[in-house]
Amino acid sequence: MDTNYYQDWAIEIAKNFKNELPILGLGLCEESGEVARILKRHCRKDRELDKSEAEETTNSMKDELGDVLYFVTFIAAKFNLSLDELMSGNMQKLEKRMCDGTLLDR
Secondary structure (H helix, E strand, O other): OOHHHHHHHHHHHHHHOOOHHHHHHHHHHHHHHHHHHHHHHHHOOOOOOOHHHHHHHHHHHHHHHHHHHHHHHHHHHHOOOOHHHHHHHHHHHHHHHHHHOOOOOO
């Protein structure tokens, strides 16, 4: 899927929000917490997940990461940033940290 198309779609969906930035910021926090909850439960398992549990975890993560992407997309648009800009800038930042040897020090 094209990132610009997704960003335009996300903006269209969110046009009805009042006080957009606080709601979007809190939505991002909430959905990030859902991702953390799935990770916590996945990591705390004392045994291997069976196939249906693994599929359920993967599907839940897919849904929650999609929600995180939505909120990131819309917040970025509010600051006139495209997803392409975010991805490119993040790659540059992480590559610099890798070259500096500081990627895992944070």
